[in-house]
Amino acid sequence: xxxxxxxxxxxxxxxxxxxxxxxxxxxxxxxxxxxxxxxxxxxxxxxxxxxxxxxxxxxxxxxxxxxxxxxxxxxxxxxxxxxxxxxxxxxxxxxxxxxxxxxxxxxxxxxxxxxxxxxxxxxxxxxxxxxxxxxxxxxxxxxxxxxxxxxxxxxxxxxxxxxxxxxxxxxxxxxxxxxxxxxxxxxxxxxxxxx
Amino acid sequence: xxxxxxxxxxxxxxxxxxxxxxxxxxxxxxxxxxxxxxxxxxxxxxxxxxxxxxxxxxxxxxxxxxxxxxxxxxxxxxxxxxxxxxxxxxxxxxxxxxxxxxxxxxxxxxxxxxxxxxxxxxxxxxxxxxxxxxxxxxxxxxxxxxxxxxxxxxxxxxxxxxxxxxxxxxxxxxxxxxxxxxxxxxxxxxxxxxx
DNA sequence: GAAAAAAGTCAACATGGCTGACATAAATGT
DNA sequence: ACATTTATGTCAGCCATGTTGACTTTTTTC
Numbered sequence: 001x002x003x004x005x006x007x008x009x010x011x012x013x014x015x016x017x018x019x020x021x022x023x024x025x026x027x028x029x030x031x032x033x034x035x036x037x038x039x040x041x042x043x044x045x046x047x048x049x050x051x052x053x054x055x056x057x058x059x060x061x062x063x064x065x066x067x068x069x070x071x072x073x074x075x076x077x078x079x080x081x082x083x084x085x086x087x088x089x090x091x092x093x094x095x096x097x098x099x100x101x102x103x104x105x106x107x108x109x110x111x112x113x114x115x116x117x118x119x120x121x122x123x124x125x126x127x128x129x130x131x132x133x134x135x136x137x138x139x140x141x142x143x144x145x146x147x148x149x150x151x152x153x154x155x156x157x158x159x160x161x162x163x164x165x166x167x168x169x170x171x172x173x174x175x176x177x178x179x180x181x182x183x184x185x186x187x188x189x190x191x192x193x194x195x
Numbered sequence: 196x197x198x199x200x201x202x203x204x205x206x207x208x209x210x211x212x213x214x215x216x217x218x219x220x221x222x223x224x225x226x227x228x229x230x231x232x233x234x235x236x237x238x239x240x241x242x243x244x245x246x247x248x249x250x251x252x253x254x255x256x257x258x259x260x261x262x263x264x265x266x267x268x269x270x271x272x273x274x275x276x277x278x279x280x281x282x283x284x285x286x287x288x289x290x291x292x293x294x295x296x297x298x299x300x301x302x303x304x305x306x307x308x309x310x311x312x313x314x315x316x317x318x319x320x321x322x323x324x325x326x327x328x329x330x331x332x333x334x335x336x337x338x339x340x341x342x343x344x345x346x347x348x349x350x351x352x353x354x355x356x357x358x359x360x361x362x363x364x365x366x367x368x369x370x371x372x373x374x375x376x377x378x379x380x381x382x383x384x385x386x387x388x389x390x
Numbered sequence: 391g392a393a394a395a396a397a398g399t400c401a402a403c404a405t406g407g408c409t410g411a412c413a414t415a416a417a418t419g420t
Numbered sequence: 421a422c423a424t425t426t427a428t429g430t431c432a433g434c435c436a437t438g439t440t441g442a443c444t445t446t447t448t449t450c
Binding site: 030031032033034035036037038039040041042043044063066070084131134135137138139140141142143144145146148149150152153154155156157158159160161162165169172173176177 | 225226227228229230231232233234235236237238239258261265279326329330332333334335336337338339340341343344345347348349350351352353354355356357360364367368371372
Binding site: 282286303310 | 398399
């Protein structure tokens with residue numbers, strides 16, 4: 001934002017900044033967080049975007065690489081559930097990733113209809129790059145906050161998710177974290193999927 | 196996310212959840228916040244999306260309505276600086292918003308090359324709807340956090356923005372807040388725009 | 391009076407969503 | 421055994437929203 005400079009009435013200048021409200025940790029407007037979320041998220045996704053350009057990929061590829069990396073051996077259906085896009089949309093980027101040698105798609109052993117998705121070493125390296133660059137931004141941001149901020153932010157983000165999805169998302173994250181800790185265990189057969 | 200249910204090895208179930216780390220406010224993985232941001236932001240923008248559908252509009256229209264509402268009398272160039280899109284992209288949605296009677300575009304009095312953008316009452320009502328629905332989600336999320344969370348979240352989001360843009364964004368928000376407080380003062384002539 | 395700035399337009403293209411209609415292989419149920 | 425369901429993939433086309441490049445008009449500024 002080299003130059004955001006909205007037409008500015010002469011009476012409103014930077015000097016007014018801290019005199020807006022009498023209170024100290026003033027509420028400012030409720031709108032602040034809406035706009036900050038917009039600007040922050042835009043920059044947040046711009047990090048991977050730059051890397052992706054070098055591969056001729058887009059954000060959709062990033063998302064696939066990320067979640068396949070986090071859930072090795074996941075099924076196509078699982079990915080569709082997470083991304084909430086159509087089979088056709090996913091199909092396009094998945095094909096490009098497989099053709100480019102970033103993703104490996106193998107038939108399941110117990111259920112051979114399934115295609116279980118894994119990253120190749122090449123894909124895993126790229127996925128790690130994305131995590132590294134985005135983690136770096138997050139860590140830097142948290143460093144600029146009070147010590148307890150990480151937990152506050154985490155709770156805030158969870159609570160921002162639709163109530164009916166919160167449990168599923170938390171489970172998803174915990175499961176991926178556990179799998180990572182226990183040495184990249186590949187997912188076994190999918191258990192009953194309650195409908 | 197009715198049913199995120201990634202293929203799950205039998206040994207990783209919900210019971211393992213709290214035994215992941217010995218510590219209490221455990222770090223979990225650094226990846227958590229990356230994914231939470233993804234899911235939270237997706238739901239966050241889905242609120243306006245539903246409303247927009249009824250008007251045949253998209254997210255681009257939302258963004259224009261929002262920022263024109265916040266900065267009445269802003270110039271097209273200002274909007275381009277904020278949104279970081281091309282004149283042609285903006286042109287399309289702006290034309291639709293003007294034709295639909297949501298935005299009013301008047302030549303500037305001091306500089307008649309400029310088109311100063313305002314919302315019509317109809318546009319302002321819609322913009323208020325968007326703010327209301329998104330604020331509601333944010334307030335609900337903050338209510339699920341500790342009392343100091345709002346400031347933590349605010350600081351975190353600011354720090355997530357590219358360092359070179361932080362000051363501009365904060366100025367932009369403060370300026371809009373001040374203008375709103377001082378009774379919707381319309382922007383006067385644009386002052387010198389340092390380049 | 392020349393140059394620069396603000397805005398707008400036309401044309402063409404890319405990405406990544408979407409719907410609808412089908413096809414195939416494999417598992418499941420009766 | 422056969423019918424059905426599930427998991428996956430594919431073709432064709434549409435839509436929203438971003439992009440580049442070229443060019444015009446109006447107005448201000450130097």
